[in-house]
């Protein structure tokens with residue numbers, strides 16, 4: 422029996438009716454008791470003690486929707502984000518350096534730029550990438566991961582022809598003569614990203630586990646102890662399983678398996694819980710495009726380019742058939758739906774499989790739910806649908822939302838209204854689309870301030886406690902794990918974070934500056950900025 426007392430702390434337990442607590446007893450990786458020091462010591466005389474000097478302890482944070490493998494993959498790319506690469510010349514220099522360390526046969530990869538933050542105020546083009554990396558394929562991913570730029574060698578290797586028409590669901594940037602300028606928007610970008618990560622994972626072989634480990638290290642440094650991987654496939658599953666077997670996972674990974682991989686998963690007998698840290702109990706489907714790219718399927722048309730009504734991936738009947746099938750096979754279904762037109766058909770599909778009055782036992786989810794306006798929210802609440810959404814989009818992408826939805830910007834990501842309607846909303850980042858740092862999401866859920874300083878939907882601001890609940894109790898519920906994680910209560914797993922400030926008492930704008938002193942998973946530290954837990 423291994424016992425440890427964490428004491429001299431301020432515990433934010435997130436438990437429904439918890440009294441004040443400054444101490445917690447951990448026994449064999451689980452929480453055995455929470456309360457005041459005297460009582461905790463009496464429960465475990467002689468146990469080792471770690472004094473936290475008044476630091477705050479919160480439940481381990483949970484990201485209900487991110488792309489863990491992609492985070493690890495892009496961590497190896499040249500950092501071309503702003504402000505560190507303020508102009509195209511700086512991006513070129515970084516790609517040149519990356520070319521020197523990238524093994525032959527692999528593409529030179531850069532990531533993180535936003536054209537509107539560059540000094541030039543535009544996307545770099547193919548000629549500029551050619552100047553940096555002339556003889557081998559190079560790709561530069563936009564921070565949104567909805568756009569990228571290719572050099573000539575990459576365009577050639579990916580099979581894009583100069584006079585190629587725009588594909589459905591996407592577009593190519595072109596110069597004044599109509600030649601490809603190297604910029605890919607949406608569908609061809611997604612296809613290329615998939616192809617690149619799959620190829621590099623295959624080449625990496627067992628290094629797939631390393632990639633997952635790299636992502637896990639980063640997430641642990643933000644206080645994350647659990648994450649839903651929102652597009653798990655056969656190869657990324659293998660990487661997670663290998664990392665799990667080697668003890669390299671720093672989070673509990675809840676896999677949302679891409680719908681076209683389900684037959685493989687079932688054939689291999691891999692549905693369900695594989696260990697305390699790896700599970701595949703949910704299926705991921707995409708109903709429409711993205712908000713920042715203006716491809717979310719909406720009623721009406723966007724007043725900004727590309728001026729369409731968005732992209733719907735399935736007809737209602739087809740989607741309903743898929744939901745029915747996966748529900749019957751025991752999966753929780755998680756559907757990406759951003760625009761109101763998409764959310765409508767997703768809710769109809771869910772309504773077709775849920776029995777009235779029977780609730781939503783598999784906790785079928787909507788991922789994102791950006792334009793879930795009041796009537797749709799009411800229907801979602803009625804059905805008991807769980808929504809995994811991303812408050813952190815507000816600061817990074819909110820100005821783009823406001824431009825795309827000039828009349829309804831205040832109704833997007835309406836967390837307070839959804840909460841009042843009775844919907845369980847889980848917090849998440851969608852990283853690497855934006856940072857995985859939940860401190861950003863918690864702040865944004867409270868203040869809703871865009872990059873330009875406008876408050877998007879002032880009525881939709883949450884209290885600090887409700888914002889923290891998104892990433893703890895409610896995210897745990899979204900993964901069927903509320904009996905094990907999400908709050909500091911006896912019997913639950915000892916997943917917790919030690920912070921240098923209490924987020925419930927910090928001025929909201931300062932929440933991202935709160936220091937993560939340690940992240941602990943099942944009683945074992947998986948990240949420390951200092952040495953709170955000596956010899957561990």
Ligand SMILES: [Zn+2]
Pocket residue numbers: 486487488651851
């Ligand atoms: Zn996503």
